[in-house]
Amino acid sequence: MARLRVRNAAKSRDCEVSLPPIFSATVAVMANYSTNEFRSGLKVMLDGDPCSILENEFVKPGKGQAFNRVRMRNLATGRVWERTFKSGDTLEGADVMDRNMQYLYNDGEFWHFMEPDTFEQFQADAKAVGESHLWLKEQDECVVTLYNGSPLSVTPPNFVELEIVETDPGLKGDTAQGGSKPATLVTGAVVKVPLFITTGEVVRVDTRTGEYQNRVSK
Amino acid sequence: MSWQPGAGLEQLRARAGLLSTLRRFFDARGVLEVETPLLCSAGITDPAIEPLIVSEGRSLAAPRYLQTSPEYAMKRLLAAGSGAIYQIARAFRDGEAGSRHNPEFSLLEWYRPGFDHHALMEEVAELVCACLGQRPWRKLSYRQLFIDSIALDPFTAATSDLEARARSGHDLGDLSGDRDFWLDVLITHQVEPWLAGQGLCFVYDYPASQAALSQIVTEGGVAVGQRFELYIDGVELANGYCELTDATEQRVRFATDNERRLALGQVARPVDERLLAALEAGLPPCSGVALGVDRLLMLATGERDIRRVLAFDWERC
Incomplete structure (x- = not known):
């Protein structure tokens, strides 16, 4: 029979209680x-x-x-x-919960995340990560939705700062107004940026719309 | 947890004004205001209405039901010779909560000896206009309503056609039911949105299977219950009957309701023997109607959520 350590509020100390066998299963029992x-x-x-x-x-x-x-x-x-x-x-009820996690790395097949408090690690497949991989930068915090303990979906922060790895040469003297051009970010995402932005610069992007916000001074 | 009311002072004043208008309306017409008990020893057999039950207390020999409407008690007064009566009462219905429902709500119910349901519809329209201002109103039979809104005859269409139409444009999962079930899906999902553009509209002469406590007659070759509903801009506001007065037929309907309850996995309800005895003694031919006061107040104040017109809704009390 499974045992569970609970805090006895009346006596203000921990005690152990026995649970019926149904609770010993690894899958949570949902109401x-x-x-x-x-x-x-x-x-x-x-x-x-x-x-x-x-x-x-x-x-x-x-x-x-x-x-x-x-x-x-x-x-x-x-x-x-x-x-x-x-x-x-x-x-x-569905055993679903949102957890804040740090994105660690991609091993070619899975994206790896870590819960900062417990250091517990989770791997998410391409289906769970979906389009979010375009906004995942190592060390960034994001929300991983767990379903039965496994990643179901990944939500990036609303705003991320990413380096441009390729864009047409900048036009000196151009200001914020005027045209735009495509720029490829380090994650592979392509966003429209103002003409004065150059390769190697870091830009801030709204991940919900995929729109450029501003240049981030390094 | 909030201690504060959900309704603003303006809505509280509007409610007081509305109650005063209602009482003046009936006073001017010589309709007597009455009060009847909230806690009753017999419940209601209607399979679609679940009561709340009070089960503890030294005064209780058996659990009592919080009334779902004051109908049975008022009919006993009518049988006792009261003449035209009205009541503004609290009613309770378990599990009914949403933007137009609160499990505890205010009902205005009144009975008119000598009126048929068409005469009562006229009086309902006059009352509503007295509260909301003059406006045109119209009447549509249940049959014509379905034909005009979704081009189906609710009396002759095959049940499979009703289901197919109910499912078009709506994800109903694995829901299943009888003919009335599909008619209920259609009226809530497809017909009421159409009624939203029709202003003040009475719907009358329902399928006999939905007659509830109304007289059943044959109209246009089909059996209809002489029942009506009032919709204002698609909001269902009132339900009325040309009342069933026959005690034997009433007993059969109670029994049929209880059979349906059992078939649906619900418990059977004790029938109200006092009501049946009153019908036996003689209920005068009459029509009666119950009107949702909170919804009338919503229409008067332009609020779209019932919680905005209740001092303390279900979650606040």
């Missing part, structure tokens, strides 16, 4: 949630995928069946859509 408990941010399992609830609207004809129209995001695919449930239907 079921009824439609009236669906809140924005709740993570549930739907058709085998973890989903995040965005909005929940209760609708009912004057007499008759009540429904919940639920807007949700499929965390595996990113798809956002609306699904209707009968009021009172339940879904299993």
Whole structure:
């Protein structure tokens, strides 16, 4: 039988309690949630995928069946859509959590991340990293979403500072206004930058839009 | 946790003004204000309405139900010869919470001996105009409503066609149900959005299977319940009946409701024998209607969320 160390608040010291065998499994036991408990941010399992609830609207004809129209995001695919449930239907909670982690390196197949407090490391595959690899710089902090303990998706910081490895030669005398040109960043991302920016400079980019923000003085 | 009200002072004043308007309206028409108990020993058999139950206390020989509407008690008053009556009461419905629902809410319910449901619709329109200002209103039969909004006849279309139409443009997962279930999906998902552009609109003569406590008659070759709903800009505001007065038929409907409850995995509810005895003694021919006061206040103040017109909504009390 599994044992769990808990803090006994009344006696203000740690004690051990026995848990039924079900808790000894390595997979967390998730609760079921009824439609009236669906809140924005709740993570549930739907058709085998973890989903995040965005909005929940209760609708009912004057007499008759009540429904919940639920807007949700499929965390595996990113798809956002609306699904209707009968009021009172339940879904299993999903073992999903967002953790701040440091991006370490890419070994050619996996991207490696580390939780700074525990030094616990996680590897994410290309599916989990998706387009985010364009904004990942070693040592940067990002949010890794874990599903059953494994990376499901990676969200880069809203703003990152990255070096330009290739762009057409800068035009001296050009100022902030005027045209733009493509520049390739050290991560492989291509962003539009003002004409005066040169190779080797560091620029700040909004990762949500992929837009250049400003030049960062070195 | 916030101790503060969810409604502003302006909304509190608007509620007081609305209650005063409602009382003046009925006073001028000689309709008697009544009060009936919130805690009742019999519940409601309707499979789509779940009551809250009070189960502890020395005064309780058995658990009592918080009323889901004052209908049964008011009908007993009518059978006792009260004449036209109205009540502004709190009602409770378990599990109903959202931008237009609060599990505890205010109902205005009134009964008019001698009125049929069309006469009562006129009075409802007059009351709403007294509260919201004069505006045009119209009536559509349930059948015409479906034909005009989604080009389907709710009485003759095949159930499979109703389901196919319900699923078009909506992810309904593995939901399944009977004919009325698909009609309920259609009215909430596709017809109500159409009603949002129709101003003040009554819908009347529902399928007999959705008659609830209304008289069932044959109209245009189909059995219809003489029931109506009022929608204002797509918001469902009131539900009325040309009331069923036959005790035997009422007992059959209660039994049918309980059979459906059991089939749906719900517990059966005790039937209200006092109501049945009152019908046995004689309920005068009448029509009655229940109107959501909080939603009327939403329409009067332009608020789109019921929590903005309640001093303390369910999460604040």
